[in-house]
Amino acid sequence: xxxxxxxxxTELLLGNTLNTHLAFLAREVFPLGLRIDxxxxxxxxxxxxxxxxxxxxxxxxxxxTGGLGPTTDDLTRxxxxxxxxxxxxxxxxxxxxxxxxxxLRGFPVTERxxxxxxxxxxxxxxxxxxxxxxxxxxAATADHPHLFLLPGPPRELHPMFRGSVWPILGTLxxxxxxxxxRTLTLACVGESLVEAKVGSxxxxxxxxxxxxxxxxxxxxxRVLGPASIVAxxxxxxxxxxxxxxxxxxxxxLEAVVVRALIERSETIATxxxxxxxxxxHRLTNVPGASAAFLAGYVTYxxxxxxxxxxxxxxxxxxxxxxxxxVARRMAEGARAKANSTYALATTGIAGPGxxxxxxxxxxxxxxxxxxxxxxxxxxxxxxxxRETFKQLTAxxxxxxxxxxxxxx
Amino acid sequence: xxxxxxxxxTELLLGNTLNTHLAFLAREVFPLGLRIDxxxxxxxxxxxxxxxxxxxxxxxxxxxTGGLGPTTDDLTRxxxxxxxxxxxxxxxxxxxxxxxxxxLRGFPVTERxxxxxxxxxxxxxxxxxxxxxxxxxxAATADHPHLFLLPGPPRELHPMFRGSVWPILGTLxxxxxxxxxRTLTLACVGESLVEAKVGSxxxxxxxxxxxxxxxxxxxxxRVLGPASIVAxxxxxxxxxxxxxxxxxxxxxLEAVVVRALIERSETIATxxxxxxxxxxHRLTNVPGASAAFLAGYVTYxxxxxxxxxxxxxxxxxxxxxxxxxVARRMAEGARAKANSTYALATTGIAGPGxxxxxxxxxxxxxxxxxxxxxxxxxxxxxxxxRETFKQLTAxxxxxxxxxxxxxx
Numbered sequence: 001x002x003x004x005x006x007x008x009x010t011e012l013l014l015g016n017t018l019n020t021h022l023a024f025l026a027r028e029v030f031p032l033g034l035r036i037d038x039x040x041x042x043x044x045x046x047x048x049x050x051x052x053x054x055x056x057x058x059x060x061x062x063x064x065t066g067g068l069g070p071t072t073d074d075l076t077r078x079x080x081x082x083x084x085x086x087x088x089x090x091x092x093x094x095x096x097x098x099x100x101x102x103x104l105r106g107f108p109v110t111e112r113x114x115x116x117x118x119x120x121x122x123x124x125x126x127x128x129x130x131x132x133x134x135x136x137x138x139a140a141t142a143d144h145p146h147l148f149l150l151p152g153p154p155r156e157l158h159p160m161f162r163g164s165v166w167p168i169l170g171t172l173x174x175x176x177x178x179x180x181x182r183t184l185t186l187a188c189v190g191e192s193l194v195e196a197k198v199g200s201x202x203x204x205x206x207x208x209x210x211x212x213x214x215x216x217x218x219x220x221x222r223v224l225g226p227a228s229i230v231a232x233x234x235x236x237x238x239x240x241x242x243x244x245x246x247x248x249x250x251x252x253l254e255a256v257v258v259r260a261l262i263e264r265s266e267t268i269a270t271x272x273x274x275x276x277x278x279x280x281h282r283l284t285n286v287p288g289a290s291a292a293f294l295a296g297y298v299t300y301x302x303x304x305x306x307x308x309x310x311x312x313x314x315x316x317x318x319x320x321x322x323x324x325x326v327a328r329r330m331a332e333g334a335r336a337k338a339n340s341t342y343a344l345a346t347t348g349i350a351g352p353g354x355x356x357x358x359x360x361x362x363x364x365x366x367x368x369x370x371x372x373x374x375x376x377x378x379x380x381x382x383x384x385x386r387e388t389f390k391q392l393t394a395x396x397x398x399x400x401x402x403x404x405x406x407x408x
Numbered sequence: 409x410x411x412x413x414x415x416x417x418t419e420l421l422l423g424n425t426l427n428t429h430l431a432f433l434a435r436e437v438f439p440l441g442l443r444i445d446x447x448x449x450x451x452x453x454x455x456x457x458x459x460x461x462x463x464x465x466x467x468x469x470x471x472x473t474g475g476l477g478p479t480t481d482d483l484t485r486x487x488x489x490x491x492x493x494x495x496x497x498x499x500x501x502x503x504x505x506x507x508x509x510x511x512l513r514g515f516p517v518t519e520r521x522x523x524x525x526x527x528x529x530x531x532x533x534x535x536x537x538x539x540x541x542x543x544x545x546x547a548a549t550a551d552h553p554h555l556f557l558l559p560g561p562p563r564e565l566h567p568m569f570r571g572s573v574w575p576i577l578g579t580l581x582x583x584x585x586x587x588x589x590r591t592l593t594l595a596c597v598g599e600s601l602v603e604a605k606v607g608s609x610x611x612x613x614x615x616x617x618x619x620x621x622x623x624x625x626x627x628x629x630r631v632l633g634p635a636s637i638v639a640x641x642x643x644x645x646x647x648x649x650x651x652x653x654x655x656x657x658x659x660x661l662e663a664v665v666v667r668a669l670i671e672r673s674e675t676i677a678t679x680x681x682x683x684x685x686x687x688x689h690r691l692t693n694v695p696g697a698s699a700a701f702l703a704g705y706v707t708y709x710x711x712x713x714x715x716x717x718x719x720x721x722x723x724x725x726x727x728x729x730x731x732x733x734v735a736r737r738m739a740e741g742a743r744a745k746a747n748s749t750y751a752l753a754t755t756g757i758a759g760p761g762x763x764x765x766x767x768x769x770x771x772x773x774x775x776x777x778x779x780x781x782x783x784x785x786x787x788x789x790x791x792x793x794r795e796t797f798k799q800l801t802a803x804x805x806x807x808x809x810x811x812x813x814x815x816x
Contacts, residue, residue, distance in 0.1 A: 013444045015434030016619050016630075019427055022449060026423030036421045038455070041430065041447040051446075183424065192478045192521050199480060211452055212479050213419040214561060220424065250424075270685075270706070276692025277678075277685030280706040284684025285795055287760055295712035298678070298688040298704030300697075307745055308703060308716060337715055352695055383512065384538060387693055388563055 001173075003029065004059040005039040006051050008066035008076060009152055012041050020154060021065045028161055030181070032173050034061070044073035052076075052083060060145045061172075066152030068133040070112040076149055077118060077136065084144060086120035094125055098132045126164040131156040137168055146172065180230040183222045184237055186244040187253055187399040191219045197240045202233045216388050217395030218253065243403055253398050254282040260405040261292035261341075268401070269338030270296040271309055271330040273321065274348035274364055279394045295338040299330065309333030320359070322347050324377045327365035331377075335369045342404075343369045344397045348382075350389045362389065366397045368404060376400070409581075411437065411444045412467035414459050416474035416484060417560060418451040428562060429473045436569055439589050440577050442469070452481035460491060468553045469580075474560030476541040478520040484557055485526060485544065492552060494528035502533055506540045534572035539564040545576055554580065587617075588635040590642050591628050594652040595661055595807040599627045605648045610641045624796050625803025626661065651811060661806050662690040668813040669700035669749075676809070677746035678704040679717055679738040681729065682756035682772060687802045703746040707738065717741030728767070730755050732785045735773035739785075743777045750812075751777045752805045756790075758797045770797065774805045776812060784808070 005025055011017040022039045029036065037059070042051045048067055055062045067076030081088050094117035102109045116133040119125060126135030128151060136149040148165060150157050186194065191212040202210050202223065209224040210233070223233040238245055246256050261268055270279045270293075280296030283289055299305040302321055306313050310333045311326060319325040327347050335343035348364025355361035362383030369375040378400065382392040413433055419425040430447045437444065445467070450459045456475060463470045475484030489496050502525035510517045524541040527533055534543030536559060544557040556573055558565050594602065599620040610618050610631065617632040618641070631641040646653055654664050669676055678687045678701075688704030691697055705716045710729055713719040718741045719734060727733045735755050743751035756772025763769035770791030777783040786808065790800040 011619075012430065013434055013447065014438065014619065015431040018431050022420065023423040023426050026421055028423075030422065037451070038459075039421065039449040043445070047446070181422075190515060192518065193515070195479045195520060196516070196518055203480065209418075211418045211481055212477075213417070213425060214477075216563065220419070222419070222422075222424070272685075272688075275689075276697070276701075277680075277688030277704050277706065278692075280680075280685030281683075281689045281798075284686075284706070284708065285798070287794055289684070290708055293684075294709040295716060296685050296704070296706030296708070297716070298685065298692070298706065300692065300704070301702040301746070304703035304746060308705070338709070338712060354698075381513065385563065385567070386695055388538065390689075390693070 001034060001060040002058065003034055003036050003061045003063070004055040005036050006048070006055055006062065006064045007039065007041045008044055008048050008064065009041070010043040010045075010073075013043050021152075021157065024154070024158065025063055025161070028166070029169065032166075032169050033179065034169070034173070045075060046079075048076055049079050049083070052079060056083065056144050056147070060140070061148070062145055063148045063150060065150050065157060068116065068135070068149060068151050070110075070116055070132070077120070080136075080138070080147060080149060081120040084120065084138060084147075086122060086138070088118040088120055090114075091117050091119040091125060094119065094134055097127070097134075101132055124168075126150075126160050128156050129159055129163075135160050135164065137165070179224050180227040181222065181224045182230050182234050182248060183220050183250065184234065184245045185218055185220050185247045185250070186241055187218050187246050187402070188396055189219060189241060189244045190214070191221075194219060194221055194237070194241070198236045201236050205229045205232060208233055216391040217399075243406070246399075246402060252282075252286075253395065253402065255286045257398050257402050257405070258283060258286040258289050258292050260402065262288065264405070266341035267292050267294050267338075269294050269334040269340040269343040271334035271343060271345040272296065272298050273300060273305070273330070273346060274350045275346045275390050275393050275397070276300065278390045279344060279346070279397055282394060282398070294340045295334070297330075297334055297337070305330060309337065322349055322359055322363060322365065324365050324379065327367040328369075328375050328377050331367035331369035331375055335371075341371050342401060344401055345369070346393050346397055348380075348389075348393060350386045351383075352386065364389075364393050366393065366400060368397075368400050370404065372408075409442060409468040410466065411442055411469045411471070412463040413444050413447040414456070414463055414470065414472045415447065415449045416452055416456050416472065417449070418453075418481070420449050421451050429560075429565065432562070432566065433471055433473075433569070436574070437577065440574075440581055441587065442577070442581070453483060454487075456484055457487050457491070460487060464491065464552050464555070468548070469556070470553055471556045471558060473558045473565060476524065476543070476557060476559050478518075478524055478540070485528070488544075488546070488555060488557055489528040492528065492546060492555075494530060494546070496526040496528055498522070499525050499527040499533060502527065502542055505535070505542075509540055532576075534558075534568050536564050537567055537571075543568050543572065545573070587632045588638040589630065589632050590638050590656060591630045591658065592642065592645055592653045593626055593628050593655045593658070594649055595626050595654050595810070596804060597627060597649060597652045599629075602627060602629055602645070602649070606644050609644050613637045613641060616641055624799040625807075651814070654807075654810060660690075660694075661803065661810065663694045665806050665810050665813070666691060666694040666697050666700050668810065670696065672813070674749035675700050675702050675746075677702050677742040677748040677751040679742035679751060679753040680704065680706050681708060681713070681738070681754060682758045683754045683798050683801050683805070684708065686798045687752060687754070687805055690802060690806070702748045703742070705738075705742055705745070713738060717745065730757055730767055730771060730773065732773050732787065735775040736777075736783050736785050739775035739777035739783055743779075749779050750809060752809060753777070754801050754805055756788075756797070756801060758794045759791075760794065772797075772801050774801065774808060776805075776808050778812065780816075
C-alpha cells in the first residue's frame, strides 16, 4: 500500500523544530509491512489543501500531522472535510472531554477551543490522552484513501498512534506479510568498498533492495526483500567482511565493546590526547558502563602525559608527543594506573594547526595495551575537520579493542 | 522566491535516520530573506525523478540533498542532467581531487567512485572539503529554476553550504532586503522563563517575529523584523537576563570559555565522574584548545578518584562518591595535578540505575576550583535520560566557569 505522510507546521520549515514525526511514523508502521513512500512538509494555513489533494490522489493511506489545534492557522480538519465533501458536526462526547480537560486545568472554555470537537460525518474519533484536539480517522472509499488526521505535539501523537492507529492499521492489513529487513553496520569500512566487493552479487538476487548510509567511520548496509533473499545477501556481506560487521540491530560500537567487556568481567581505561575525552564519553554513554570503564586520562599537555601516565619526558622529547613510542607508553601507563585489563591510547594531530611535512594534520597513533598480550600500536592518516578526526580516531580505537575481544 | 527542498534517502523514510537537513537549510537561508515553502522526502533511486520534475515546475530555487555518492542507488546527478537535457561530462579537476583524496587515504580509485566527477554541462562545481562527491549548481533559465544538488552527509553539506552556496544565493538575491535577525543564546535558562519574563513586551513591538529553539541546557531566542525593533527586543532580553546571554553569533558555550581562558592566559583541567569525559570532549572540540586545556581525569571508579586525583578513600566512604565533599576534592585534586588556573569537577547519578531515596537519579554536584578563590560547589537535580543528563551537567559546569571568567 502506498503511504504518504504530510507534516504541517511553519516551525518545521523555519528550522526551529526538527521533524521527528517522519522517523517515528516510519518505525511504527514498518513491522506492519508498511513503508512510507513519500513525505511532505507544508506550512500552517492553506498550503495543506494542495498537499492533501495531491496525496489523496496518489496514496492508499495518508497520515497528516498538525493543524488540528484551536488557532486560526489550524486548518487540517476543515480542509479535509471540505475535500471529502463531509459536513462537520459538533461531537458531544469530544465537547465534554474538552470542557472537562479545560475545567480541570482552569482554562476558559472558548468557542475556538470547542471547534476542536467538530468531526467530519462518519469519521472515527481517536481520543487524545495528552491534549484537547482528538485525532480523526476517515476510512477509504472508492473515491479516496484511508486518511488519518493526527496531532502535531509528539507527546500527543505517540500514545494516540500506538493506542488507536495501530489497531486500525492491523485490521486494514490483516494477513499481510512484512518484507524482511536487515541492516548490518560495518566499522572502519567505506560504503564504496562494500559496493565494490558485494554490490553486484547482491543486486543480482531476485527482489532485493540494497541501500547504504555512511557515518564517520562506519556504514549501515541495509537489505530488504523476501526473507530467503535477505538471508542470502547477509551471508554474502558477512563472507566478504568476516570481521567488520559489529551489529545487525543498530547497537553502537561502544555499546558492543562495553557489553563484551562486561560479559568477560574485564575492564578498560583510556589515555587520550587528540581525541580529548571523546572515547571516554562514548564508553560512559552506555548504561552500566561503570562495570567495565574504570578511568580515562585526557592528557593534552605533555606534562599531563608524564604526570598522569608516567610517560618519560625524554621519550616525548626524543620521538615527539605524536609517535608510536608515546602512544605505547600512554596505553601501558593508563593500564597500570587504572589497573584495568585493557587500555586504549590516542595521540595525533587533529588540526587545523600543528601539522608538519613529516607528520601532517590527520596523523594519529592508536595503541591497545592488554594484560595478556604485547601492546599493539597502529598508525592512521585521517585528514578531516577536527570533530570528524576525533570521531574517526575513536572509531579505529574502539574497533581495535572490539576485534581483540571478538578474536579471543 | 519560492523554495522547495527535496531530501533523498531511504533511511529517512524507514526512520533509521532523523532528517536534520530541513532545519539546517531553513536556518541558513533565513537571514538571506528566504523561506522554505515546501519540503519532500523521497527514497533513494528513481523516485527523485517525479519529485524533481514537480519541484522544478513549482519553485524558483530547488535544493536537493543526497544521491550524489558512488553507489547504485545514487541517481540525483543523472536524473537532474536528464531532466534538464544536459550531457554529463567527466570533469578533470574533480577527477583529480577525488583521485588525490582516495590516494591520500589508501582507498582504491574505482570507476564507480570516479562517476562522482561527472558534471552536467554548464553546471558549477561546489567543492566538497569532507568527501568525494562535489555539489553542483545549475543556474536558472527560462525553462527551469535554480537547482542546487548537495551531498547528504551533514559534515559534507554544512561547510559546502556555507562556503559555496551562500555566496551564490547572495548574488542571486542581490539588493533584496533581508529582515534584521538576532539570535541570542542563553545558558541554563528555559524557554518558558524567557517567554514569561519578556515574551509579551517583545510581541508588543510593531512588526516583530519572535521564536525559540530549546536545546539541552540552553535556548536560542530569535527576533526578526525591522532593525530598530530587533535592537529594542535585544535590549529587553539582555536587561531581563543580564548574565545568561553568552553569544549572539551561535558560538558554542565551550568555545566562549576557551576563548576567554586564552585571552587571560589561564588554563583549565577537568575531573569528571558522571559526565564521563564529555566536558573534556567539548573543550577539546574547540580549535586551539591546547593553549588552555591541560588535562582531564575521567575518574569513574572510586579507586581512580583516589589514584588520579588524590581523593581520600575515607572521604568517599564517609560521604559517598556523589557528595559535595568529593566534588570539592576532585576539583582541587585535578587543579593541583595539572597545575592549572581552574578545574571543574562533576560527580552525580546519571542513571538509569544507582539512585536512592536520599540521592535520586539526577543528583549531581559540580565544583569549580580556582587559583584565586575558594572552591565553589553547587548541587543540581537534573533527572533525565543518561545522555541528556551528561549534557545538562556539562552545561552547568561550563556556565559556572564562564560566569566566573566574565565577572572577574
